[in-house]
Amino acid sequence: MGRLVLFRAWFLAALVAAASANFLSDVEITWGDGRGKILESGNLLQLTLDRASGSGFQSKQEYLFGRFDMKMKLVPGNSAGTVTTYYLSSLGPTHDEIDFEFLGNVSGEPYVLHTNVYSQGKGDKEQQFYLWFDPRLAFHTYSILWNPQQIVFYVDGTPIRVFRNSESLGVPYPKSQAMRLYASLWDGDDWATRGGLVKTDWSQAPFVASYQGYAADACVSSAGRPSCSPSRGNWWDQGLDSGALQKLKWVRDNYMIYDYCRDTKRFPQGFPPECSSPRN
Numbered sequence: 001m002g003r004l005v006l007f008r009a010w011f012l013a014a015l016v017a018a019a020s021a022n023f024l025s026d027v028e029i030t031w032g033d034g035r036g037k038i039l040e041s042g043n044l045l046q047l048t049l050d051r052a053s054g055s056g057f058q059s060k061q062e063y064l065f066g067r068f069d070m071k072m073k074l075v076p077g078n079s080a081g082t083v084t085t086y087y088l089s090s091l092g093p094t095h096d097e098i099d100f101e102f103l104g105n106v107s108g109e110p111y112v113l114h115t116n117v118y119s120q121g122k123g124d125k126e127q128q129f130y131l132w133f134d135p136r137l138a139f140h141t142y143s144i145l146w147n148p149q150q151i152v153f154y155v156d157g158t159p160i161r162v163f164r165n166s167e168s169l170g171v172p173y174p175k176s177q178a179m180r181l182y183a184s185l186w187d188g189d190d191w192a193t194r195g196g197l198v199k200t201d202w203s204q205a206p207f208v209a210s211y212q213g214y215a216a217d218a219c220v221s222s223a224g225r226p227s228c229s230p231s232r233g234n235w236w237d238q239g240l241d242s243g244a245l246q247k248l249k250w251v252r253d254n255y256m257i258y259d260y261c262r263d264t265k266r267f268p269q270g271f272p273p274e275c276s277s278p279r280n
């Protein structure tokens with residue numbers, strides 16, 4: 001009897017960790033005073049931004065390592081000045097964070113996908129990309145793989161960025177602080193579009209970004225204790241095979257527009273140590 005109950009508890013926990021989430025049960029809208037809405041029985045979430053406020057939500061659970069997918073359709077038309085985000089973050093001054101931020105643009109001009117990684121409170125690891133499609137027109141899947149060896153950012157299954165664990169070079173790596181998933185839509189017109197030159201056109205408001213298909217195959221951390229085994233997924237020791245490395249190179253060669261590891265103006269004294277690790 002006791003065993004059966006235990007087995008059931010394990011089985012349910014494993015399901016929760018692996019299942020595709022429903023926004024009604026798995027996230028809470030945390031700000032925006034009604035500007036964030038859960039629709040279609042929890043399958044769709046829309047964030048809006050107007051002159052008074054943006055909006056945002058966060059996962060109810062905290063995670064320590066995992067694979068996260070989110071489908072997003074970004075603000076259509078003239079989205080200049082808007083910033084749409086989806087990221088993992090812990091709390092406090094020495095927090096860890098893994099960021100996808102989408103910087104809008106006037107109609108017909110490309111969004112910029114801005115990525116960053118914070119470890120123990122230190123960011124400054126930006127890479128930026130154009131996308132090979134218009135992210136305003138349809139849902140695309142943006143994923144984060146976070147395991148003890150590496151963090152990989154994916155767009156529709158194509159790896160665009162890898163941040164390897166470089167602790168052996170003295171670079172802190174996010175591995176001990178549980179993170180929550182966050183998403184938001186806000187006005188960043190002082191820097192987002194062409195470095196702040198193009199402002200938000202409020203006559204186009206409200207701006208709307210849509211989220212679907214959130215899935216977390218992850219170790220859920222509750223009261224500081226991660227529970228993942230025995231249900232830990234393939235992601236735990238997943239790396240990039242030669243096919244994936246080829247795709248990564250294709251993205252870097254054709255769509256990368258900024259890499260802190262190549263910014264000599266910013267680092268005249270030499271690049272941060274992790275930049276010597278291939279493809280970080």
Ligand SMILES: *[C@@H]1O[C@H](CO)[C@@H](O)[C@H](O)[C@H]1NC(C)=O
Nearest residue numbers: 103105109110112192193194
């Ligand atoms: C917006 O379009 C301009 C012109 O094509 C481009 O330089 C810029 O990178 C685009 N994206 C952002 C977010 O500024």
